[in-house]
Amino acid sequence: MKEVLITVSSVISLAGTIPYIRDIWRGKTKPRIVSWLTWAILTGVAMVASYVDHQYPSAILAACMTLNSVAVVVLGVVKHGRVLFDRFDIACQLLVICGLAAWYLFQSPAVAIVAVIAIDLIAGLPTLRHAWRYPGEETAFVFITACIASVITIFVAESVAVTAIAYPLYLILFNGFVVYLINGRERT
Numbered sequence: 743m744k745e746v747l748i749t750v751s752s753v754i755s756l757a758g759t760i761p762y763i764r765d766i767w768r769g770k771t772k773p774r775i776v777s778w779l780t781w782a783i784l785t786g787v788a789m790v791a792s793y794v795d796h797q798y799p800s801a802i803l804a805a806c807m808t809l810n811s812v813a814v815v816v817l818g819v820v821k822h823g824r825v826l827f828d829r830f831d832i833a834c835q836l837l838v839i840c841g842l843a844a845w846y847l848f849q850s851p852a853v854a855i856v857a858v859i860a861i862d863l864i865a866g867l868p869t870l871r872h873a874w875r876y877p878g879e880e881t882a883f884v885f886i887t888a889c890i891a892s893v894i895t896i897f898v899a900e901s902v903a904v905t906a907i908a909y910p911l912y913l914i915l916f917n918g919f920v921v922y923l924i925n926g927r928e929r930t
Contacts, residue, residue, distance in 0.1 A: 744898045748799050751894035755806035758887020759813060765881045766817050772879045773818045774872050776831040780838055780865035782811035784858045787845075788909050791854040795905040803895040803910060807888070830868060837864045852904040859912045866916055873923040882924045885917040892917070 765771035789804035827835075838861050845857030873880045892910035899906040 744799075747894050747898045748802055751799070751891040751898075752802055752806050754887050754894070755803060755810065755891035758884050758891070759810040762881045762884035763813060763817055766814065766821055769821070770879070771881045772822065772872075772876075773814050774831070774868040775815055775818050775822075776827060776835060777865050777867075777869040778811050778814045778818065780835070781862065782808055782815055784862050784865065785811055787854060788858045791851040791858070792905050792909070795851040795903065797900065797903060797906040799895050799898045799900065800906050800910060803891055803913075806891070807913075810884070830871065834864050834867050837861075855905050855908050859909060862912065863916065866920075870920065870923065873920050877924045877926075880920070880924050882921045885920045885924070888917040889914050889921070 762771060762773075766773060785804045785807040789801050789808055792798070792801035792804055842857070842861065845854055845861075848854075848857075869880075892913040895910040896907050896914075899910075
């Protein structure tokens with residue numbers, strides 16, 4: 743049963759990006775490349791850290807999130823032809839670099855996951871700001887499916903270790919907040 747749920751979580755995660763990619767192609771969604779590029783790197787780190795600690799459900803979720811992020815970055819750059827960085831994006835990237843340096847000093851899978859979460863949140867600030875200012879330029883479905891896939895991943899976690907549940911729990915909270923910003927702003 744656990745394998746089935748892991749597969750369902752993976753399919754939900756990967757399929758959830760399809761409408762986002764479609765909306766990028768149509769010009770409706772304009773992703774903040776700075777966030778998505780950082781997420782691609784961070785989810786790759788989370789994948790490796792979870793895998794090394796034998797937390798396979800979390801590693802599989804992170805692998806799917808990595809593929810999703812890379813697809814968004816590539817299509818976003820191809821479709822929009824440039825990557826915009828304002829001062830806020832640059833400040834967030836500097837904090838990301840500081841976080842990566844701090845993680846490197848500790849060399850622990852659990853510390854890596856905590857660092858990934860902190861860095862991920864900083865990297866997500868441009869997307870949060872974008873969802874607040876321009877909710878019509880974001881597609882909520884990708885964030886909703888990330889929440890669902892993360893809930894399933896926590897459900898099948900093999901332990902309550904940081905490397906097993908911390909990142910999926912964070913993804914639920916972050917992505918849920920993005921959905922709230924998108925839907926809340928669209929109603930006003």
